[in-house]
Amino acid sequence: MKLTLHVWRQKDQKTPGRMETYPADHVSEDMSFLEMLDTVNEGLIHSGKEPIAFDHDCREGICGSCAMMINGMAHGPEKGTTACQLHMRKFHDGEQIYIEPWRAKAFPVLKDLVTDRSAFDRVIQAGGFVSVNTGGTPDGNALPIPKENADTAMDAASCIGCGACVAACPNASAMLFVSAKVTHLASMPQGQAERRDRVLKMVDQHDKEGFGHCTNIYECEAACPKGIGVKFIAQLNRDFLTSSMKVVNKREATGADAAAG
Amino acid sequence: MSSTAPTKRSQPTNTLPSGKGVYDWVKPFLTTTVGMKVTTAITGTALTLFVIAHLIGNLKIYDGRDSLNAYAHFLKSLGPWLWVARIGLLVAFTLHLVFALYLKKRSSDARPVKYAYKQTVQASWASRTMPWTGLVILAFVLFHLAHFTLGMVGTTDARQEMARKIVQVGYMDLIDDKGRPDVYSMVVAGFSNNIVCVCYVIAQLLLMVHLSHGIASVFQTLGLNTPRIQPALKRLAWGIAILIAIGNIGIVASVRLSWLGDSYVPITRVGDAPPAPVSQPVGEQATPPKKN
Numbered sequence: 001m002k003l004t005l006h007v008w009r010q011k012d013q014k015t016p017g018r019m020e021t022y023p024a025d026h027v028s029e030d031m032s033f034l035e036m037l038d039t040v041n042e043g044l045i046h047s048g049k050e051p052i053a054f055d056h057d058c059r060e061g062i063c064g065s066c067a068m069m070i071n072g073m074a075h076g077p078e079k080g081t082t083a084c085q086l087h088m089r090k091f092h093d094g095e096q097i098y099i100e101p102w103r104a105k106a107f108p109v110l111k112d113l114v115t116d117r118s119a120f121d122r123v124i125q126a127g128g129f130v131s132v133n134t135g136g137t138p139d140g141n142a143l144p145i146p147k148e149n150a151d152t153a154m155d156a157a158s159c160i161g162c163g164a165c166v167a168a169c170p171n172a173s174a175m176l177f178v179s180a181k182v183t184h185l186a187s188m189p190q191g192q193a194e195r196r197d198r199v200l201k202m203v204d205q206h207d208k209e210g211f212g213h214c215t216n217i218y219e220c221e222a223a224c225p226k227g228i229g230v231k232f233i234a235q236l237n238r239d240f241l242t243s244s245m246k247v248v249n250k251r252e253a254t255g256a257d258a259a260a261g
Numbered sequence: 262m263s264s265t266a267p268t269k270r271s272q273p274t275n276t277l278p279s280g281k282g283v284y285d286w287v288k289p290f291l292t293t294t295v296g297m298k299v300t301t302a303i304t305g306t307a308l309t310l311f312v313i314a315h316l317i318g319n320l321k322i323y324d325g326r327d328s329l330n331a332y333a334h335f336l337k338s339l340g341p342w343l344w345v346a347r348i349g350l351l352v353a354f355t356l357h358l359v360f361a362l363y364l365k366k367r368s369s370d371a372r373p374v375k376y377a378y379k380q381t382v383q384a385s386w387a388s389r390t391m392p393w394t395g396l397v398i399l400a401f402v403l404f405h406l407a408h409f410t411l412g413m414v415g416t417t418d419a420r421q422e423m424a425r426k427i428v429q430v431g432y433m434d435l436i437d438d439k440g441r442p443d444v445y446s447m448v449v450a451g452f453s454n455n456i457v458c459v460c461y462v463i464a465q466l467l468l469m470v471h472l473s474h475g476i477a478s479v480f481q482t483l484g485l486n487t488p489r490i491q492p493a494l495k496r497l498a499w500g501i502a503i504l505i506a507i508g509n510i511g512i513v514a515s516v517r518l519s520w521l522g523d524s525y526v527p528i529t530r531v532g533d534a535p536p537a538p539v540s541q542p543v544g545e546q547a548t549p550p551k552k553n
């Protein structure tokens with residue numbers, strides 16, 4: 001198939017970028033989206049041009065690196081699929097494809113389609129630690145966890161931190177990401193000790209990073225390659241409300257507390 | 262995630278964003294994105310309840326002039342309590358508006374470079390236009406207050422109580438046969454103007470759009486939404502929004518279709534000369550104004 005690509009090209013963080021058009025003439029339906037970009041890049045290298053920079057690592061839909069907006073949709077048109085797992089058979093011959101980086105103040109573009117998503121790392125860091133006992137491996141089932149809670153935690157933990165929720169959100173809000181991380185630990189007995197502090201700190205860091213607010217538009221849910229639902233945002237809101245109202249929980253935890261855990 | 266994060270040593274580890282005082286207690290609701298959204302949800306709920314109560318009160322117009330005027334008179338007679346309610350509404354309205362617009366400003370800053378290819382997958386039109394429908398409602402509320410609370414928009418024909426001359430007066434100068442402000446005639450006169458009616462209908466339709474997202478959104482923001490009830494909440498939101506629109510537009514339509522109001526000429530005391538007692542035949546003066 002023959003395609004026309006419109007790709008965002010930007011030399012570095014400082015230089016302003018722009019959309020450029022490239023033909024992609026030898027595209028097989030069996031290629032993944034990233035393989036298609038690889039062949040386009042080979043052509044660019046042969047003609048002495050700078051190849052299109054994009055993030056990728058596992059290429060099997062588990063690392064969350066392959067961040068790109070394809071025709072205005074995070075990770076492209078296929079539901080529940082990362083860009084690396086998207087195949088060219090989802091497009092038709094002669095199609096115009098717009099490829100842009102995630103757009104958010106908190107995710108500055110480093111080069112072409114590559115953005116700096118370390119804001120997510122800082123949100124995770126702000127969440128702090130989980131109190132678990134050190135020592136030998138605990139016995140299986142020593143800590144009873146209801147099946148529903150384990151399932152919820154697993155569902156939330158399937159977030160790969162790709163940033164599609166931020167990219168798709170009209171407000172560039174990271175609330176789906178934060179809510180998945182908050183719910184993941186809040187569903188487990190191990191996450192209870194610091195539960196109330198964690199949600200407040202993570203929301204605080206989220207805001208500091210310059211993400212927008214959640215307006216319950218639910219575009220994030222549609223964009224998430226892992227099917228994380230907005231029910232987690234409702235859970236985050238619940239935890240935020242109860243934590244904010246419980247004055248007793250607003251102790252000033254010090255590093256020393258960790259040793260007690 | 263894409264790159265290694267620098268750990269900020271300058272910032273104390275594990276310090277909570279808020280402390281122990283009363284201000285610290287409300288601070289999350291005034292400063293964080295999640296908390297400010299909760300505040301807009303609570304004030305939005307208060308405003309919606311007001312709109313419903315306001316509509317139910319106005320439905321008294323179908324019960325006739327006396328009923329509506331008596332109700333308006335009752336509201337006025339609440340004295341200081343009316344002001345408590347008005348100030349409460351003003352606070353709710355202001356918080357709702359200021360926080361919603363502040364958050365909107367923040368979120369446009371959160372995406373300085375827009376996408377070349379714009380696309381949405383499942384967002385409703387209503388959810389994406391909340392600030393714009395809200396601003397139109399703000400403009401409408403100001404107009405509505407000028408129109409019916411202050412009577413600054415338009416005048417109407419009225420007959421002087423004593424001198425019985427037809428004069429042009431403001432809505433605030435209309436009285437009924439019991440000497441109360443004639444709210445009924447004011448509404449009928451107010452909706453005799455085409456442009457005013459179009460403004461009311463457009464504003465009510467946009468309020469409907471605003472509420473169709475807003476009412477369902479409140480449940481999510483307050484953490485009461487679950488996937489199981491989400492479709493029901495959407496239907497509930499549309500149901501309430503449509504009922505409010507039908508109720509309010511119905512009053513405008515009823516006036517336009519002459520189901521309300523009639524050939525009755527409202528009365529006023531403006532410019533009314535007290536009749537000369539000697540030349541006035543006895544009995545004339547006591548005749549009540551013609552009722553319909």
Ligand code: HEM
Nearest residue numbers: 312315319333347402405409410444448461468509510512
């Ligand atoms: C088309 C439908 C509506 C009609 C027919 C209507 C009618 C009226 C009337 C007659 C009054 C004056 C009551 C009095 O002072 O004696 C009034 C006051 C008021 N209305 Fe409406 N109204 C409508 C829609 C709305 C909506 C949608 C809102 C706001 C969201 C609203 C907000 C107010 C407010 C704030 C006042 C002033 C209350 C006060 O001064 O204490 N109205 N309305």
Ligand code: FES
Nearest residue numbers: 059063064066084
């Ligand atoms: S490259 Fe790892 S998820 Fe796509």
